[in-house]
Amino acid sequence: MVIFPIIIIISAVFYIYYKVAILKEKNTLTQKYFNGRARSSLGAFLIAFSINQYSLYLTQLSLFIGLVIFALGLMQLIRGFKEARHYQKEWRRLHPN
Incomplete structure (x- = not known):
């Protein structure tokens, strides 16, 4: 199961990237968009x-804790996608090509 550690590392890198990008950005709308992307990476x-x-431990305790963390991650992922999509549409509305 080498796929999950790869996903963990990539999503952690994207989370840090978006959080640093928030600090560099001056526009509030873009900051909120980056925050939504960071939230989905955290999820x-x-x-x-x-x-x-x-998958490493296969115990009842790890299942219970894993389900709690999975539910929190799913909520973060869904909210992050919704926020990012909303602020992306808002930015396109304010900056037409």
């Missing part, structure tokens, strides 16, 4: 981490 990280931990 992907939590989901991959919970699946990876359960």
Whole structure:
């Protein structure tokens, strides 16, 4: 199961990238867009981490903790995608080509 550690590393890198990009950006709308993208990266990280931990230990306790972390990650992922999509549409509305 080498796929989950790869997803964990990639999503952690994207999370850090978007959080640093928020600090560099002056426009509030773009900051909120980057925050939505960072939130979805955090959600992907939590989901991959919970699946990876359960696949390593295979105990009832790791299943329970993994389900809690999975649910939190799923909520972060869904909210992040919704925020990013909303602020992307808003930016396109304010900056037509």
